[in-house]
Amino acid sequence: GQNIDQPTEMTATEGAIVQINCTYQTSGFNGLFWYQQHAGEAPTFLSYNVLDGLEEKGRFSSFLSRSKGYSYLLLKELQMKDSASYLCAVREVGNNRKLIWGLGTSLAVNP
């Protein structure tokens, strides 16, 4: 079956580094996505990984290991505005228009 697991909640301190993990079990794999969603707002695209390795984009990096069915989102130099929910989503082979979404990780950044 299809399954995406993320921690429900995480807490971190301003200025620190936090890693949000995502594991997936899907019928084939054709890309993994991370979205950020602030409370009461729509999700916004952060990153897309289809090959193994680390993709860096400013303070945010995303890592993928296809053999382990595992990804993480790394947030550096945390700011209060990073408090949000982070959604992991996977595209399966053979269904290029649909994503399978995780339930999201709610990150609270404290001063």
Added chain:
Amino acid sequence: DVKVTQSSRYLVKRTGEKVFLECVQDMDHENMFWYRQDPGLGLRLIYFSYDVKMKEKGDIPEGYSVSREKKERFSLILESASTNQTSMYLCASGWIETQYFGPGTRLLVL
């Protein structure tokens, strides 16, 4: 900048009413999506459309229908609203690699 707009931010309807939620995008995207988002259940796909007049059911299509008469507009229809359809409804458009979401419509069915 890509813009996806939804007809209402907040909507209150009564059980049994027919409800129309509209979504408009300005980037000539072929794909458009309707999701609902509920606490503890995450984002669930209701329907998506990959071209004008083309649609496919998502994971929870029951109680909903859609219409795509023009490329830029994708409508979600609740034929007879029920209280269990109280939710946040999100429209998105774009390529599968990058979906751009509208601001959402928070629907309350009484």
